[in-house]
């Protein structure tokens with residue numbers, strides 16, 4: 264049986280995955296902000312007789328301090344983690360900054376995944392078939408990245424923020440595989456296709472209309488699970504793989520450029536150094552550590 268951590272496991276694809284793996288006998292940790300959804304997961308686990316294998320960690324993963332707090336708790340409670348799944352995202356039609364002064368999409372959709380992957384690599388290395396499953400939108404070209412304005416201060420659009428976030432996660436996969444591939448950890452990027460989930464977000468009227476149209480065409484959540492389950496149960500042999508709706512795409516094409524991945528990693532490390540050195544002025548006080556005992 265595996266230990267699976269699902270960031271964004273309280274709703275949508277992450278929630279369905281959490282329920283499936285709990286039913287299958289795994290230990291499942293879900294992370295999200297909404298305590299009601301978290302309690303529903305724990306209640307369902309109770310019904311299943313699996314309460315001792317179910318954990319809910321309330322956290323806003325858009326905040327660096329919250330990521331650090333959750334990572335510390337996970338490392339303390341789970342010396343070995345088999346599977347790490349990224350499903351957290353939140354669409355915003357208007358550009359918004361976190362209390363720590365970072366653009367929300369960049370912080371949640373990319374930076375949190377960066378911190379979690381590298382921050383739990385030691386725990387993953389201890390597993391028999393360790394895998395990171397990054398559910399995002401692999402495959403776009405590098406043109407969607409605004410290298411001189413990664414936090415989209417100029418000309419923000421919610422769709423562009425999501426598109427760039429997907430590309431940054433592709434490049435994160437490339438640099439993660441370079442750094443940790445020889446430790447046996449597999450990194451799998453998965454585009455689930457348009458799926459009927461909560462599409463959590465704050466939408467303007469125009470985008471709301473588009474979302475309603477997408478929802479009408481979208482596949483059920485259960486149809487998005489098989490490629491994710493396949494990656495968990497039989498991680499690919501390659502350090503990095505990418506799939507769009509279950510079909511493998513090449514990670515040798517230009518969208519997975521190693522130079523671009525190193526450039527992004529350097530920019531990210533610099534940003535994190537700057538943030539950690541900076542006084543936490545406007546940031547909220549970190550909540551107390553989570554007791555997972």
Ligand SMILES: NC(=O)c1ccc[n+]([C@@H]2O[C@H](COP(=O)([O-])OP(=O)(O)OC[C@H]3O[C@@H](n4cnc5c(N)ncnc54)[C@H](OP(=O)(O)O)[C@@H]3O)[C@@H](O)[C@H]2O)c1
Nearest residue numbers: 271273274275276295296297324351352457458460461463
């Ligand atoms: N659905 C699609 O059509 C589609 C298409 C392409 C790619 N994807 C990718 O698939 C993944 C899952 O998408 P989905 O549609 O299943 O998402 P969803 O239904 O909108 O659920 C999003 C999850 O993220 C969590 N979340 C949002 N903001 C958070 C924050 N600040 N801190 C912590 N957790 C947060 C939510 O939990 P709380 O509400 O508890 O905070 C929820 O569990 C995403 O990475 C998405 O990019 C989806």
